[in-house]
Amino acid sequence: MEDRRTVADGLRLAVRALVYAVLGGAALLAIATVASVLGPMLALDLYTPPVAAWWTVFTAIAVQGVPFLLLGTVVSAAIGAFVPARVFSRLLPSSPALAVPLAGAAGAVLPGCECASVPVAGSLMRRGVAPAAALAFLLSAPAINPVVLVATSIAFPGRPEMVLGRLVASLATAVGMGWLWARFGRDEWLRLPMRHAPAAASSGLRGFGAGLQHDFLHAGGFLVLGAAAAATFNIVVPRTVLDVFTGSPWLSVLLLAVLAVVLCVCSEADAFVAASLSGFSPTARLAFMVVGPMVDLKLIALQAGTFGRSFAVRFTSVTWVVAVVSSVLTGWWLL
């Protein structure tokens, strides 16, 4: 009885594998034929320099986001699977007014760019960390970690006040947003994917693997979406437009704050881009570096995917305003 079943199983598997191989092979062959015949013809018409540049920028943003996204999802899956909720309730003060600045300062320990921080903040919330504190961490982590600060000091040699200004303005924005959320935020705006149902066996290695797989694929899809939007702006908006606005200090701050949103430069590289925008005032360039890691198109896509669209719209727009105000004040004070 057992033998018969094993043999039947094996046969069934072999037949199925054969069918898959034949079907898959035929499909691949058909696709390859069509692509090799039509490809060059289409390529001549459609693969113009702008389209080629779009594909390059699109894949570049996706490729450079993958390692950081993976790091972020590994950390977030590890938090979900191995760190019990009571650790956070013990580490963080129960009053949000105190927990927010602490969480904001803790952002300094996650070395990565903004792609990494969204899944981590999501899993912190699932682990019972107050949303206000998790959001302060979400905003500060990509902006004030050591890698980013060192990159900033390299990009602005001999001007440590830029590094200090970036640290102060980013931390102020993160903590300010945390407090704003604690005071005015409503939990129904947040739609956390309750991936880990309370009763599910989701701790330990199995839970880690499942969480990692789900988080990476989910955030990866949104990263691709954001990369497509960023590449489109990168190709459509010429940088020469910038020269028009360099005259007015107020307009230039706003313009660079908008530019930071649409360009989606990684937080570890944005200091170099800011340094190259030599026509602008230091305050405008500071705004570029403060807004970029907190609000940009790929982040909006990632946040909409993780926390829901109604959250992303409210949160990113208020963050943008707070970040601009905070960089103007810091620039007026320090620069």
Add this chain to the structure above:
Amino acid sequence: MRRYGPALLLVLTGSAILRISLFSALYLRYVQAALRPYLVVSGVVLVVLGVLAAVVRRKQRKAYDEEEHEHEHEQEQDQDQDHDRDPERDHGHGHGHGHGHGHGHGHGHHGHGPRIAWLLVLPALALLLFPPPALGSYSASREAAQRAAQGVGRFPALPAGDPVALSVAQFSSRAMYDSGHSLTGRTVRMTGFVTHGDDGTWYVTRLLVSCCAADATTSKVEIRGAGDAPPSDTWMTVTGTWHPQGRLGTDAAWPPVLDATSARQVKQPADPYEKR
């Protein structure tokens, strides 16, 4: 196919990353060189994760099948054979609903992984089948070449060598800001691609990338005395001497000029961008 979707996506993404980072140097078209080890590690992790996901999926199916068999055994033998004949359909349905909650990642999407994740196929297939080219003269022309933001000052001495090999960015910042005039009297060699200016002038241009191609900025050097302009995007190595022009640090000094003694066509270098 749908059941193994997440596993397939992970393997596809991982192998696309490995194809450009481990099995070729194509990653240099998209990101800076220092990212390579991270890309290789990510690619390996993703492929392993995908294979593991497929194995786990398969085991769950097996466990489910056996559970079902035993269950039906208790009831009647005929049903069992029926089930054997059509395991695909029977299973595809039962699995998503029956087990979706149990193993933690099915919630809301019935164990097939989030649908948005299929967008990953776009960059992955592009990298595997038709890796997009490095940015070239189109991107350089769209963006007014930027002057590196720095003040006039004394630069360290140039390395020995005749000619001395410099990057386009090094040459142009020395030409514009070096109060020590370290370029004077030296023969230099640079490599870049050709872009065209107005009225027949041409430049050797190079893009600078600090993290990924999205943050590319341009530096360029005008070439004089090397005859007619080659076609755009031709890679050239030029040798020559600096032609001083304008006062240091002013717009008149930009872009810097090279009196070329030789200009020859070369292959595109492995790293098409310059590192800052």
